[in-house]
Amino acid sequence: MYQNEVVESQGIKIRRRPPPLHYVGPFEFRLQNEGNTPRNILEEIVWHKDKEVAQMKERKPLYTLKKALENVPPARYFIGALRDANQRTGLPGLIAEVKKASPSRGILREDFNPVEIAQAYEKGGAACFSVLTDEKYFKGSFENLQAIREAGVKCPLLMKEFIVEVWQIYYGRSKGADAVLLIASVLPDLDIKYMIKICKILGMATLVEVHDEREMDHVLAIEGVELIGINNRNLETFEVDIGNTKKLLEGERGELIRLKDILFVGESGLFTPEDIAIVQEAGVKAVLVGESLIKQSDPGKAISVLFGRDVSE
Ligand SMILES: O=C(O)c1ccccc1NCC(=O)[C@H](O)[C@H](O)COP(=O)(O)O
DSSP states (O other), X not given: OXXXXXXXXXXXXXXXXXXXXXXXXXXXXXXXXXXXXXXXXXXXXXHHHHHHHHHHHHHSOHXXXXXXXXXXXXXXXXXXXXXXXXXHHSSOEEEEEEXXXXXXXXXXXXXXXXXXXXXXXXXXXXXXXXXXXXXXXXXXOHHHHHHHHHTTOOSOEEEEOOOOSHHHHHHHHHTTOSEEEEETTTSXXXXXXXXXXXXXXXTOEEEEEEOSHHHHHHHHTSTTOOEEEEESXXXXXXOBXXXXXXXXXXXXXXXXXXXXXXXXXXXXXXXXXXXXXXXXXXXXXXXXXXXXXXXXXXXXXXXXXXXXXXXXX
16 A cells, blocks of 8 residues: 555554655745645654654664664563552552653753652652653653663653654663553554564563544554553644543443453643543543653652652552
């Protein structure tokens, strides 16, 4: 199938960067919004990522990465850590996000020390961390991921990256990632299936992220999916609606879902114990939280405020 047909049939909203324009004369003939300019921020990020990954791959080809993996400690059990936390506290297991900035919110924290933040999160009862590695849009880095892994914290690490190629998964593993994010509006079903298999070989978990019913139905049909994130933030418009988690988990779909052994994660826009109760009631056993924790002077203590009680014991 041609790329456009795949996109059409699977409802993929984010287009990939088109090939360079045919150069026919002294001027390139560019038409705005006729396929050669990104339509939204997620598309812009993905197009930038394509170029960035191509350059990184030249510096570190896959065979050198695979060699490097021989000396990397095995991946930690991301899903197990979330299930354990949920059973221990009766509340959703927390994936606490280490993020300095975001396109929708700008700079979230000026005095940003990723290792200190991760240590505070672990002390406060986080089960796992989500570490932003994108530099251009989130001011993150793979150095942050590696520094957190080497600092001795026990929580498994999600590499929060915009994955467009398998090479990035190997790269993340070589820096200590235990899990990766796969965004359903960016990747065709077959790529998701393939990437899940690669992750399994590497001992890593995959958090497959959806935002609407169509993406959810596609992802539910993909073999091997164990962890699905429901993003309450529309990554094209930045609109946040925590009711989205309930919307995707109710009705007939919800009944079907409950028959499967899939762990659901409520993502974005969670600020209060009431917000946590809303997504828990909808059926999630884990939550991914950034802004409401990272902005507080003690992000570890902020966890008790978010859950309405101490979850560290
Ligand atoms: O948050 C953004 O501005 C954003 C823009 C484009 C792509 C992804 C984006 N965010 C990723 C996330 O959804 C959040 O980092 C994550 O779910 C935590 O959300 P929050 O608790 O609201 O910080």
